Amino acid sequence: MEELRQYLDFLRVQRNLSPATLDAYERDLTHFLDFVWEQLELLDRPQKLQEVDKYLVREYLAYLAREGYARSSVARRLASIRGFSRFLFSKGYAQRDFALPVGTPKQPKTVPEILTMDEIRGFLAASMPGRTEALRARNKAIFEVLYATGIRLSELVGLNVDDLDTNHQYLRVLGKGRKERIVPLGEYALASLHTYCQRYRGQLLRGKDSPALFLNSAGERISPRGVQYVLGQCCEALAMHKHITPHTFRHTFATHLLDNGADLRSIQELLGHSSLSTTQVYTKVTRSHLKSVYNRAHPRA
Structure with missing residues (x-):
């Protein structure tokens, strides 16, 4: 997808992210877009970025939760989507910043494991x-x-x-x-x-x-x-x-x-x-x- 490729290029040049981090972004966003296109097809709506809204993002997060993803993994996926959403809106590829209204899942307070x-x-x-x-x-x-x-x-x-x-x-x-x-x-x-x-x-x-x-x-x-x-x-x-x-x-x-x-x-x-x-x-x-x-x-x- 050309818009995704442009976003990854933006992250590499402007944010100076490592190849491993860029690969993680690409995996997260490709998974999200595959889900979105499938949902739009089921709803008999055009498979276009202009059709993506906050409800599809929330449905995707709910899907991840049903699949057993940890809250930290869901939060990381949402962070990837938010950055992509802002980029698409700023470039005019999307009519709205569709991920902006979606809240981050609350994370359990954990204490890191250490050695004595x-x-x-x-x-x-x-x-x-x-x-x-x-x-x-x-x-x-x-x-x-x-x-x-x-x-x-x-x-x-x-x-x-x-x-x-x-x-x-x-x-x-x-x-x-x-x-x-x-x-x-x-x-x-x-x-x-x-x-x-x-x-x-x-x-x-x-x-x-x-x-x-x-x-x-x-x-x-x-x-x-x-x-x-x-x-x-x-x-x-x-x-x-x-x-x-x-x-x-x-x-x-x-x-x-x-x-x-x-x-x-x-x-x-x-x-x-x-x-x-x-x-x-x-x-x-x-x-x-x-x-x-x-x-x-x-x-x-």
Whole structure:
């Protein structure tokens, strides 16, 4: 569809969105438009963008709910539709901003899963999985960096060797919206990175030329799925009962900083959040942790 292609081009040029984010927008909006065209056909109405209205958007959201989509997924789809709707109206492709009157579904208040200090120490001290010593060293460095910096999985796999400055002890990270930020590294992460880069990264390269910091066994940039697979192996080996994802390290990083006196503004900068309200979710984690400690320790809790 030409209008959709124009919108995706707009997002790529004006919003500087990553290819993965653009693919997600395209999937969401293609699914929505397929639903809308089917509904318009059933209603014996022309399959045109001018026919799309708030009632069709609400019917689509109701359909997603019936299909068992999580509220967060429904809200994300609506956000995609709203942006598309605004674009169509501004360009004259639609007679109205059809998604504007549609309210966002209320989201359940959830507290992110985190690892305790004992759990994260045990995880990082454990023997890493991997067929070779080089892969085990790489895996050690990956999880030390995730916990030391709180960076996203997409940011981790996008790191290049040139993004690592061992002299000043920081990483240069390219975050959402292609925004660059500087993240400090602790001594444990630096030590694991030094071992990996100096002794083992060259073995994984297999004579290839790649700028990627973290490589797979074929000498190519490791994928998000590759990191998730290794994490699954670690959790299985350690018999961890929590649902641990790469993002759990991000939540754990922020919560442990807050527990140890870091201010929210600093944590916001380190995480690359554009809004402080996004960072404030970690205050709920800390309150939850304090309540559990109180319940365990207070004689009349």
